[in-house]
Amino acid sequence: MASDYHRPTRFPPTMFEGYLGAEDPAHVSRVAHDTAAALLARVREDPDPDVVARLVAYTDEHGIDAIAELWSHASAKSLPGALWRVYLLRALIRQDPGGQALAFQRGAEVSHTIDQVVAGAAIPAGPDEVVELADRILHGLFTGDFAVALERAAAFARVSAAGFASLADDADAADTTHPDRSAALTTRALRLTQLADEFASCARLWRRDSLD
Template sequence: MAADFHRPTRFPPGMFESYIGSEDPAELSRAAHDTAAAVLSRVREDPDPEIVDRLVRYTDEHGIDAIAELWSQSPAKTLPGALWRIYLLRTLIRQDAESVAYAFRRGSEVSTTIDQVVAGAATPTGPAEVRELADRILRGLFTGDFAVALDRASSFCRVASAGFTSLADDADAADAVHEHRPRELTRRALRLAELADELAACARLWRRESLD
């Protein structure tokens, strides 16, 4: 259950490194759940700003693969699966903040929902704003309402997905020569839509204390 994490007495100094390297699927699954629960419960119990900063920026120093080896194979509707998807979203944003910001702005224009409000991106939304939002969402997992952070991430993905879909339609109509462009934009839209659904499902499970 979301409220029943084991509470370690101190933060693991090596974080994820000591778990990496096993090839036993059962052991990897156990490690994924154990590390996700331990990291989250430890930081939420005592949200030391220095530790939170380290966690937010962990992939900047060690790369997304350091977390992927543990959490990327976890089912979407689990705690390690949720954490993986938030880190993945942050990485995708930081790798191409300009395109993602443009898609978010377009999505805000074409969307008929309140998702852009829920996401909470500053306006006008540029590369710096989406990078800052990604950090705030990840920080919110550790220091704020976990479900709200997941909902914000889900809404962000939904708006950006709508934006990429709209841009794909424009590209398809305007440039038949570069056929790969609409396909690439559509692929990004579909992946973000999938992420949005997965994160929203995790938020619902967390509120029912069923995300484990």
């Protein structure tokens, strides 16, 4: 299958249209798994810096929807599911680096774990630092220890979740007339906690050679 992917950094629009129009869930799942495995194998076998850089920045040019069409319906505990979630985390960070940096910094202050160390973010972590960290984590999937990259993503998500939960408490105390802000922050904390659990599960599966 890998021989079919001579240019792993670009997916023609017609390819995505074909995937989107597929009606057989089993076919969609198989395509997701095959493309994720082929892409990762090709790049890790020959991690050309320019190719990796283009892969990391792929959604900046093509949008997150391009990746979503291909991998977002895959199981959370699968290779395409793991790749999709790291791209999604990166997109969330880049959409609101200031808010994400604030949440991460707050999480580092209120949580009593080594997660901020595992994540590898600078302390204090400003918007530029969290954006850079997201790129380094995604870069690590293609060139480094895949499980370690997922564990870093999990650690970042856990710290950020703790931060958003703390900020939600602040919002509750500061303004009881606008509960929507607190609810939104709480929802973000819960979603990041879920992401962290999924990253950690995928890392364990990868170490057992069971992530496919």
